[in-house]
Amino acid sequence: MWFKKNIVSIAIALVAVIAINMLSNFVFTRFDMTQDKRYTLSKASKSTIENIDDLITIDVYLAGNLPAEFQRLQIETKQLLEEFTALNSNIVVNYVDPKTLTDDIDQLIGQMSQFGMVPAKVDIRENGKTSQEIVFPWAEIIYNKKGKVVPLLKNNLLTQSTVERVNNSVQHLEYAFANAFKTVIENNAKNIAYLIGNGQLESKYAFDFLNTLSKNYRVTSFTLDSVQIQPNKTLDQLKKFDLAIVAKPTEAFSDSEKYVVDQYIMNGGKSLWLVDKTTAEMDSLFLQQKTLGMPRDLNLKDMFFQYGFRINPVLVKDMYASDIMLNDGKQFNRYPWFYNPLVIPGKHHEIINNINPVKFEFTTNIDLLKQGINIKKTPLLHSSQLTATVGLPKLISLNEISQTVNKEFASKFNKKPQVLAALLEGKFTSTFKNRIKPFKLKKHIDEGNDAKIIVAADGDLVKNQLNKGEPLALGFDKYTGQTYGNKEFLENAVNYLLDDTGLLKVRNKEVKIPQLDVERIASEKRKWQIINMVIPLILLAVFGFVYNYIRKKKYT
Known part of the structure; x- marks a missing residue:
């Protein structure tokens, strides 16, 4: 009877359920209910991958039976990659446990390390005992025979616990993957000129940095010596580069060389200046037990002043220093050396957000001047209080x-x-x-186009160190x-x-991951076991007593 009355409803x-299911095949959307919107991809990340029209494979090696802290990193990685795959179906993700590939753990560590995927060793405390677990927090992106290794765990010089390292790593995940996508997809790499000819740092001491840049950009040594013979041609050749790097020049620039660099900047050229205003060197200090710090004149003072900054011929000492x-x-033994400030980056700019402390050696300081009213000046790194x-x-x-x-x-x-x-x-x-x-x-x-100077x-x-003549x-x-964070900062x-997409701004994304306090769990383990076992029994006994009391009173 009831069925006949409600058959229409x-x-x-x-019909409504069937229609909604059919509609869901054509209309798809995802909702990010997290407070910090950690699963909402930025516009820069979306623009990087949404036009991929060929298969791109991601192998994630953070798989298998993992310690609790890394299970959180595994989950966050998986959920982030689901956002990428939802945006582009050409992205395929595979989860691989390296430990299942071989029984020889030492051989596995050696093979993975050859590809730059050094394992993380995690101390696990359980029932008062400490054991060590090997984890491979890495992923690899492959596209058109090009590969890029992605670190999932971010090391931090100041971070002591694995929990804190995982939290920092989760915040870094979107940028790490988006930057890797950009690296393997882009074919039109930008050009970088590494200026030589003024006593710049020898290539063996800048090898690691230049080698790292060469994986994403075309890096070429460029000399200004030809400016004396063919100044116009030298400038025309320099203007073909998107960025000029000047690394530790020790010889003064001539006015002709300075003019070429000046006009390169006026034409919108970007430049990175790493300038020593002193002759003090750590090598001399270790060899002779002392070194003489003298002012170094590079004939750049007037140019820097015109651009809105000044490098002073004074040494900076800092109580917070490297050893x-x-x-x-x-x-x-290790001793703090106050002439080598150790700078803890802030979070006010995407260049320095979430990177390790940066080590300086016999550094001078920079004044940002009122000169150049059309110039935005942002301090990136500074000494401590x-x-x-x-x-x-x-x-x-x-x-x-x-x-x-x-x-x-x-x-x-x-x-x-x-x-x-x-x-600037x-x-x-x-x-x-x-x-x-x-x-x-x-x-x-006279008045230049938009440009950037760091x-x-x-x-x-x-400068990288050498080990038996090989760059570290x-x-x-x-x-x-x-x-230290020197490499990441540079x-x-x-x-x-060089970024035209604003991808680096993804680094400023704040992600807060709630974590269990492992030490508190260990210290309060017995208390919570008692609470979870005894209190439910007490409540059940109280309920039974009250129920029987009410029942007897009602029916007696």
Whole structure:
């Protein structure tokens, strides 16, 4: 009877359900209900992959039975990749547990390390015992026979716990994958000129940085020596490059060379300047126990002043500094070396967001001037609150390490934070405006097009160490075993200068992952076991007593 009365309503409901299911095959959408919108891809990420018309494969090696902290990273990686695959069906994701491929773990570690996928060793504490687990937090993207390795776990010099490392890594995931997509997809790589001829850093000391850039860009050494013979041709050739890098010049620029660089910037050329204003060197310090810091004149002062900044001939000392290794007669020990500031990047710009502390060596400081009203000036890296400046010339000795660090000593570090690296953006004015030109150009420009300059007051930022003559990774200190953020900072600087899509802004995305407190779990384990086992029984007993009491009272 009821069925006959409601047959029309039931039929309408069935038709509605069928219609919704059929419509869902043609209309597809996803909803991100997280507070920080961690699964909502940025416009830059979308524009990178939405036009891929060929198969692109992603092999994720963070698979299998993982420690709890890495299960979170695995889940976040999987959910992010689902967003990419939902946007483009040509993206195929495979999850591979490397440990199932072989029983020889040492052989596996060696093979994976050859491809740059060094495993992470994780300490696991369970029931008062500590064991070590090997995890491979890596992914590999393959497209048209081009491959790119993607690190899923981001190392941080200041981070102590695995939980914190995982949190930082989750925040970095979207940029890591989007940047890797861009690398394997783009065919029209931009051109970078590595300027030589003014005593710049030898190629073996800049090898790792230039080698890293060559994977994404076309990097070519470019000399300004020909400016004396063919100045116009030299400028025309330089203008073909999208970025010019000047790494630790030690010889002064002639006015002709300076004019070529100036007009390159006036034509919208981007430039990265890593400039030492002092002659002090760590190599001399270790060999002779002392080094002499003298002002270095590169004949660039007027050009930098016109662009809106000045590099001062003073050494910056910082209480927060990197360590050096010294032998005290019995063994090697680590000592803080105040002439090597260790800069903790902030989060106010995508170039420095979420990177390791950056190591400086005998750095000077930078003044950002009021000159250049059309220029936006952004300090990127600066020293800590405990800073001092030392005038040049200055004889620097390793004996300074023996100085007692007390309140009187610390009171000398009373300068405000000193700018050590900065970004300048806008329309620059030519250094040679209203001046006699070194030579006649076909077209001189006084007021330039939009350009970008990043300047750092230390040429050693780009210098990698050598081991038996072989270059090591930039930022790695073979003496202390620490890896600093120099390489990541310089890579981000180049990416920002050349990035037309705004992909680097993805680094500013804030992701907050709630995590369990492992130490608290261990210390309060027994309490919560009792609560979960005893309290339900007590509640059940109370309910039974009350129920029987009410029942007896009602029916007696």
